[in-house]
Amino acid sequence: HETVYAIASGKGGVGKTTTTVNLGTALAEAGERVAIVDTDLGMANLAGFVSLTPDSTTLHDVLAGDASIDDATYRLADNIVAVPSGTNLDEYAETSPEGLRDAVEELRSQFDYVFLDVGAGISHETVLPLGLADAVILVSTPEPAAVHDTKKTIELTDRSGGSVAGLVLTRTHPDGDISHDDIADRLEVPLLGTIPEDPAARDSVYAGTPLVVFEPEGPAAIAYRRLATTVTGVE
Numbered sequence: 001h002e003t004v005y006a007i008a009s010g011k012g013g014v015g016k017t018t019t020t021v022n023l024g025t026a027l028a029e030a031g032e033r034v035a036i037v038d039t040d041l042g043m044a045n046l047a048g049f050v051s052l053t054p055d056s057t058t059l060h061d062v063l064a065g066d067a068s069i070d071d072a073t074y075r076l077a078d079n080i081v082a083v084p085s086g087t088n089l090d091e092y093a094e095t096s097p098e099g100l101r102d103a104v105e106e107l108r109s110q111f112d113y114v115f116l117d118v119g120a121g122i123s124h125e126t127v128l129p130l131g132l133a134d135a136v137i138l139v140s141t142p143e144p145a146a147v148h149d150t151k152k153t154i155e156l157t158d159r160s161g162g163s164v165a166g167l168v169l170t171r172t173h174p175d176g177d178i179s180h181d182d183i184a185d186r187l188e189v190p191l192l193g194t195i196p197e198d199p200a201a202r203d204s205v206y207a208g209t210p211l212v213v214f215e216p217e218g219p220a221a222i223a224y225r226r227l228a229t230t231v232t233g234v235e
């Protein structure tokens with residue numbers, strides 16, 4: 001099966017990190033060995049979602065050639081580890097995204113699933129993971145501006161030799177005026193799932209606990225567990 005997934009979007013703030021953390025945690029709860037990786041090198045914030053202290057060894061150190069990927073790997077719970085990225089801009093300047101390939105291959109050999117939380121936009125560090133991953137999961141809200149930017153991520157994935165698994169629509173509302181199927185059809189990608197707007201998503205970030213653990217029976221948590229099954233086939 002596909003092991004390495006890039007969680008990507010054109011626009012920022014659409015739910016990539018939330019999706020990375022909760023897809024990963026849902027699969028770990030189902031017994032799979034999972035690594036979640038903050039490859040959003042410039043705007044890293046995955047650590048806060050899972051209560052990790054960001055001032056220890058991070059992916060920045062690995063990409064600067066100063067640490068091994070194992071040194072930057074932290075156990076979160078049974079079956080799941082995180083590789084955080086640093087938040088220091090000087091350290092960021094020292095990193096070379098090219099080293100990401102080796103780091104990802106090392107993780108691939110150790111885990112059943114690896115989820116890369118990719119930065120928004122079209123910079124080199126964003127495009128690189130799209131080609132390294134076995135499949136790209138596109139994340140967007142239903143808003144036209146976000147959907148429009150998703151086209152660019154699809155094009156960048158094609159150009160970097162990657163392949164798109166499909167689209168996840170986040171923060172959806174029951175009476176939204178745009179059909180979710182129509183959005184996916186227009187982008188010519190499969191609709192993998194929809195995650196409803198749920199205040200527990202924000203609360204879980206403040207709590208530093210994945211949503212699927214923080215409020216497991218809430219609508220977004222249920223949707224993330226369903227998405228994990230749709231993407232991987234793991235029940």
Ligand code: ADP
Nearest residue numbers: 012013014015016017018171196197198201202
């Ligand atoms: P990205 O990584 O794409 O920048 P995040 O995962 O950080 O996006 O999410 C951006 C904001 O939206 C966060 O404050 C998060 O709590 C909130 N959010 C994400 N998904 C949902 C949801 N389903 N319902 C409500 N708020 C959400």
Ligand code: MG
Nearest residue numbers: 016017040045
């Ligand atoms: Mg993010």
